[in-house]
Amino acid sequence: MKKVILAVALTLSAAISFGQSNSGTKPILQLVRNATLIIEYGGKKILVDPMLSPKGAIESWAGIQKNPTVDLKLPINEIVKNVDLVLVTHTHDDHFDKAASQILDKSIELLHQPADKEFFEKEGFNNAAVLEDNTLWNDISIHRVEGQHGSGEVLKMMGKTSGFVLKAKNQPTVYIVGDAIWTEDIKKNIKKFDPDYIVVNSGGARIQGYENTAIIMDEAQTMALIGESGKAKVIAVHMDALDHCRTTRSSLSKEAVEFNICKDKLIIPQDGEVIALSL
Structure with a gap:
């Protein structure tokens, strides 16, 4: 009987120990502001597109008010603490601003698109690397994919931009x-990578003089993406923080209701909100 009790006790102890050792590896995504994300993934902390300026520190892009239009809700030291990797989709100020360049340690690991190589060299980041296609980083497969930042003449003005797909064993795939x-x-990327989560910049931004040309997805385009998203849950960000973004959380929510999109989708x-990511 004592042996049975001992065996049960050891099993419970091992289960508790296993739970504790894995408690920090559950993936989460936290929206900091606009497109700035903290992703805890595969036991690593990844910071995406850091815009760390205080409210009103950057010029207006729509002639309405200076950007960002809201303050950070998280302390900057909390945002950058223990960051293992920075991912930068492109270097417009609302994705990598002067504040981020000044605050982040210049030796931090950073991955970026080929078009931004000279930028990060000039900014003095000595551990920044171009991601041409994909790489395996700490057992996390990181793929870079192209994005189209507008159309026509506006696309030429906006330049190159990228997206990233994260894949790892026992982790959800995040696009x-x-x-x-x-x-x-x-x-095509959705079909190729079959993501569990798609993070989409849904602010419907437009620049002065080209108000009829969206440079990121708006309500209608986000609905189109959802229609082709397969099993993925869609996380919409890049709203209510910049003066040239016309799509708001409220307008996107209303559009989703009209399209009968459930809240889980x-x-x-x-x-500042944290989203638990699951397979």
């Missing part, structure tokens, strides 16, 4: 679309 309008290429987080 970070980046600044992009809805295109067939994004549809489309997640619209508030600044």
Whole structure:
């Protein structure tokens, strides 16, 4: 009888120990503000597109008010503490600003698109690397995919932008679309990578003088993406933080209701909100 009790006790102890040792590896995504994300993935902390400026520190892009239009809800030291990797989709100020360049340690590991190589060299980041296609980093497969930041003449002005796909054993596949309008290429990426989560920049941004041309997805394009998203849950960000973004959380929510999109399918987080990611 004592042996049975001892065996049960050891089993319970091992189960408790296993739970404790894995408690920190459960993946989460936290929206900091706009497109800035903290992703805990595969036991690593990944910071995406850091815009760390205080409210009103950057010029207006729509002639309405200076950007960002809201303050950070998290302390900066909490955002950058123990970051293992920074992913940058492109270097517009709302994705990598002067504050981020000044605050982040210049030796931090950073992955970026080929078009931004010279930028990070000038900024003095000595551990920044170009991601051409894909890489295996700490057992996490990171794929870079192209994005189309507008159309026509506006696309030429906006330049190159990228997205990233994260894949790892026992982790959900996460597709970070980046600044992009809805295109067939994004549809192909969804089919290729079969993500569990798609993070989409849904602010419907437009620049002065080209108000009829969206440079990122708006309500209608986000609905189109959801229609082709397969099993993935869609996390919509890049709203209510910049003066040139016309799509708001409220307008996107209303559009989702009209399209009968359930709340489990489309997640619209508030600044600072944490989302648990599951397979």
